[in-house]
Amino acid sequence: MSQFELKIAIADNGRFHPKTDPRFGQQTAREARHFHHTLNGYRPTPLYAMNHFAQALGVSQVLVKDESQRFCLNAFKMLGGTWAIARLLCQKLNLDIQRFSFEKFRRQGIPPMTFATTTDGNHGRGVAWAARELGQHAVIYMPKGSSPFRVKHITDLGAECIVTDMNYDDTVRLTMRMAAERGWEVVQDTAWEGYTDVPTWIMQGYATLADEAAEQMESMLNAPPTHLLLQAGVGAMAGGVLGYFADRYGADRLHTIVVEPDRADCLYRSALQGDIVNVSGDMNTIMAGLACGEPNPLGWPLLRDNVRQFISCEDRVAALGMRVLGNPLEGDPQIVSGESGAVTVGLLAAVMHHPKRAALMKQLNLTPESRILAISTEGDTDPQHYREVVWEGKDAI
Template identity: 65%
Template sequence: MSEYALNIDIVDNRFFTGEGSALFSCAEAKKARAFHRQLAGYQPTPLYELDALAHLLGVGKILLKDESQRFGLNAFKMLGGAYAIARLLCEQYQLDLSSCSFETLKKAIKQPMTFATTTDGNHGRGVAWAAQQLGQNAIVYMPYGSARERVEHIRALGAECIVTEMNYDDTVRLTMKNARAKGWIVVQDTAWDGYTQIPTWIMQGYATLADEAVEQIERAQLPAPTHVLLQCGVGAMAAGVLGYLVDYYGASQPHAILVEPDRADCLYRSGIKGEIVNVGGSMATIMAGLACGEPNPLGWPLLRNCTRQFISCCDAVAALGMRVLGNPLDPDPRVISGESGAVGLGVLAALQFHPQHERLRQRLKLTSDSVVLVLNTEGDTDIAHYRDVVWGGKYPVL
C-alpha cells in the first residue's frame, strides 16, 4: 500500500504518576449503569473484534466499542446527561436513585423545569431526549458552523435549538449567563468555579460504556487491553472512562493515549506544560464533537496523572478512520463512524502507513502482541458530511 505522512504530533507525558480518582471509579460507574439499566430500551452497545484489521496493522487485537448504537441516538452522550438529570432530581425530591426510572422521576416533578446546555450536537441531543422523556423543556445552544442536520435532530426531540455566532467555549458562557437570568438548569459536561456537581455526574455517567466493555471482554474471554485511545473535547468522556480503567486494571495497563484535532488541542498543549492550557479561535475541524478549547478542570488531574501520551492530529486522520471502518476487511464488521468517533482508529491506520511507522509504533509501545481498545463515540450524525468523506473522498490522505 502507499505510504503517506499525515500530521500526527505525539508528546510523552512527563507528569505521569498513575494516581487515579475516587470520583471516577468502578464503584461510581456501576451506580450509573444501574440507573441506565432501568431505562426502556437499554442494552449494552456492541464490542467488536476487528481481527483482520489488527493483522493488517500489526497488532494482536483491535477491540472497538460501538456507541453509534446507544438508545437510537447515534452517540454515547446521553449516558452523561440523563444520569446527571436523574441524580439532580433524586436529590431535589429525596428519591432513591437505585430504584428510579424516568417514569418515577417524571411523576415526582412538581414544577416545570427547563434544562439548558451547549453542544456540538451529541450532548445536546442527549439532554433534549432526557427532557422529552421527563416531559420537561430543553434549550440547546450550538456554536457557529454547527451542521444543520445536528440542529434538526435536537429540534425533533422538542427542544429549542439556537446556533450562535461564537465558538464552543464562548457559547458555554452565553448559556450560563442566560440560564442564570431565566432560572434554567445548566447540564454541561465541563466545569468552572461554583459548577462542579452536574459535570461530575455527567462524567460518571459516561463510564457506563467502560463498565460494559470490561464485562464484554471478560465474558468473551478476551485478553485485557494493553492500550486505549481516547478522543477528547474537554476531556470529560476520556476522564470518566480512563478513571474506570485505571481503577480496574491499574495505572500501568492499559497504556492510555489521548487524541485531539490539531485545531482544538487544548489537552495536548496542557500535557506539554503540565497544567491547563486553553485554545481560542474558531477551532474549525471536522471533528465537531471535539472542537473544544478549554479542558474540563475536573477531569484534567486524572488525565495528567494517568495518560501516557497526547496526540494532536489533522482532520485527514479522522477521515481515514471513517473510511477504514466503513470499508472493512473480511470478516470484520462494517462500522459507521462519524468524524469524532473514528479518530482513534484513524490514528492506528495512519501510523501503519506513515513513512516512519516503525519509529512511531515504538514510541507508542505498539507491538504484535498489543490489544488496542478504541471507542466509536458517534455514528453518522451528519449524514451529508459522512458521505462527502466516505463516498466523495473529502480530506484525502494523498
C-alpha cells in the same frame, strides 16, 4: 502497502504518575449503569473485533465499541446527560437515586423545569431526549457553524435549539448567563468554580460504556486491554472512562493515548505545558464533537496522571478512520462512525501507512501482543458530511 504521511504530533507525558480518583471508578460507574438499565431500550452497545485490521497493523487485537447503537441516538453522550439529570432531580427534590426512574418521575406530574446546555450536537441531543422522557423542557445552545442535521436532531426531540455566532467555549458562557437570568438548570460537561456536581455526574455516566466494554473484552479474550485509545474535546469522556479503567486494571499496566484535532488540541498543549492551557479561535475542525478549547478541570488531573501520550492530529486522520471503519478489510465488521468517533482508528491506520511506521509503533509501545480498545463515540450524526467524506473523498489522502 502504500505509504503516506499525515500530521500526527505526539507528546510523551513526562508527568505520568498513576493515581486513581474515587469519584471516577468502578463503584460509581456501576451505580450509573444500574440507573441506565432502568431506561426503556437499554442494552450494552456492541464491541467488535477488527481481526484483519489488527493483523495488518501488527498487533494482537483491535476492538472497537460502537456507540452509534446507543438508545437510537447515534452517540454515547446521553449516558452522561441522563445520569446527571437524574442525580440533579434527586438532589433538588430530595428523592432516592436508588429508586429513581424516568417513568416513575414523569407519572408524578411535577411542574416542568428547563434544562439548558451547550453542545456540538451529541450532548445536546441526549439532554433533549432526557427532558422529553421526563416531561421537562430543554434549551440547547450550539456554536457557530453547527450542522443543520445536528440542529434538527435536537428540535425533533421537542427542545429549543439556538445556534450562536460564537465558538463552543464562548457559547458555554452565554448559556450560563441565560440560565442564571431565567432560572434554568445547566447540564454542562465541563466544570468551573462553583459548578462541579453536574459535570462530575456526567463523567460518571460516561463510564457505563467502560463497564460494558471491560466485561465484553474479558468475555471475548479473557484478558484486559493493553492499550486504551480515547478521543477528547474537554476531556470529560476521556477522564470518566480512563478513571474506570485505571481503577479496574491500574494505569501503570495500561497504555492510554488521548487524541485531539490539531485545531482544538487543548489537552495536548496542556500536556506540553504541564498545566491547563486553553485554545481560542474558531477551532474549525470536522471533528465537531471535539472542537473544544478549554479542558474540563475535573478530567484534567486524571488525564495528566494516567495518560501515556497526548496526540494532536489533522482532520484527514479522522476522515481516514471513517473510511477504514466504513469499508473494512474482508472479514472485519463494518462500523458507521462519524468524524469524532473514528479518529482513534484513523490514528492506527495513519501509523500503519506512515513512512516511519516502525518508529511510531515503538513510541506507542504497539507490539504483536498489544490488545487495543477504541471507542467509536458516534455514528453518522451529520449524514451529509459522512457521505462527503466516505463517498466523495473530502479530506482525502
